[in-house]
Amino acid sequence: xxxxxPDETATGRRWRALVPVVALxxxxxxxxxxxDSGGTDLRPASITNLADTVRAAERNVHSLDDQxxxxxxxxxxAARQAGRADxxxxxxxxxxxxxxxxxGLTAVSGPGVEVILDDAPDQxxxxxxxxxxxxxxxxxxxxxxxxxxxxxxxAMSIHGQRVIATSAVRCVGNTLLLNGDVYSPPFRVAAIxxxxxxxxxxxxxxxxxxxxxxxxYYGLGYTVDTKDDIGVPAYRGSLGLNYAQAGx
Numbered sequence: 744x745x746x747x748x749p750d751e752t753a754t755g756r757r758w759r760a761l762v763p764v765v766a767l768x769x770x771x772x773x774x775x776x777x778x779d780s781g782g783t784d785l786r787p788a789s790i791t792n793l794a795d796t797v798r799a800a801e802r803n804v805h806s807l808d809d810q811x812x813x814x815x816x817x818x819x820x821a822a823r824q825a826g827r828a829d830x831x832x833x834x835x836x837x838x839x840x841x842x843x844x845x846x847g848l849t850a851v852s853g854p855g856v857e858v859i860l861d862d863a864p865d866q867x868x869x870x871x872x873x874x875x876x877x878x879x880x881x882x883x884x885x886x887x888x889x890x891x892x893x894x895x896x897x898a899m900s901i902h903g904q905r906v907i908a909t910s911a912v913r914c915v916g917n918t919l920l921l922n923g924d925v926y927s928p929p930f931r932v933a934a935i936x937x938x939x940x941x942x943x944x945x946x947x948x949x950x951x952x953x954x955x956x957x958x959x960y961y962g963l964g965y966t967v968d969t970k971d972d973i974g975v976p977a978y979r980g981s982l983g984l985n986y987a988q989a990g991x
Contacts, residue, residue, distance in 0.1 A: 801925060812979060847907040847978040851898045853935045855973045856942060858887050860954070861929035861964025862917055877961055879928050879954075881914035886950025887932055888912055893948075894941030896934035898975040902926045905978040922980045929964060938969045 826833040843849050863877035888906065891899060899906040904922050906912075912921065919926040934941060945951050945967060958965040 797925065804924065808979065815979075847898065847905050850975065850977045851935060852972055852974045853897075854938060854969070854971050855896070855933065855935040856891065856938050856945075857934075857968050857970050857973065858891070858932045858945070859929050859964060859966045860884060860887065860932075863962040863964075865962075872961065876957065877963065878917040879914075879930060879963065881912060882950060883954045884914065884919065884930055884932070885912050886948055886954065887945070890944040890948040890951055891932065891934040891936070891941050894934075894936065894944035896936040896941060898936075899932065899934045900975045901930060901932050903931075903976065905976050907978050910980075933970075933973045933975060935973050935975055942967065942969070 822832075822836065826836045844851065860879045860883060862879055884901075888899065888901075901912070901919070901921055902924075904924065906921075910921065912919070914920070917928060919930060954963070955965055957963055
């Protein structure tokens, strides 16, 4: 029993020595947090909930889109007034007008093809399947879009959003990001143009063929219909191209 007293005393001394070190470390952490947060919560509820963050970003994009469209309408009115008052401006406008439709700046309508791709409603009978196989992927949607362009599509939209030469079809999980908006399946692709040629390209596309086979086996949705009248809106996004530049 006599031999245990020094051990207990040594342990107590070690803990007493550690307490200031721990307190100093905690104080440093608090100081760093206060500096980085600038007096705000480092993890407020508005950013820890990803779904709320995405919805807030979508609302902001829609608000900015409304502002852009209002400014564009004001610009168009000013351009028309300038054309009426200045013959040189009028000549330039007449030269530019035929170019607006090919680049997607005017709404168009006509016969064409509509393709709808959708996720599988549930797991197929007979065993467990990787959930990734049961959803529409970016490559599937790109295969359909590329086949329609190759088939002579003159104008195209996805979920009512105009698709032009610079539009990027990007998917995150099973959602589509297009022109700043987020869309969930089913993905509706509408293309104006020669229906027979577009149908032929859809049938011969390797990427579309793979999706059709998966649709037949796993229950994903894939439908193709010809339409007598398809409406495609004008493109409302930015036409500017951004390029990476080497740092100096």
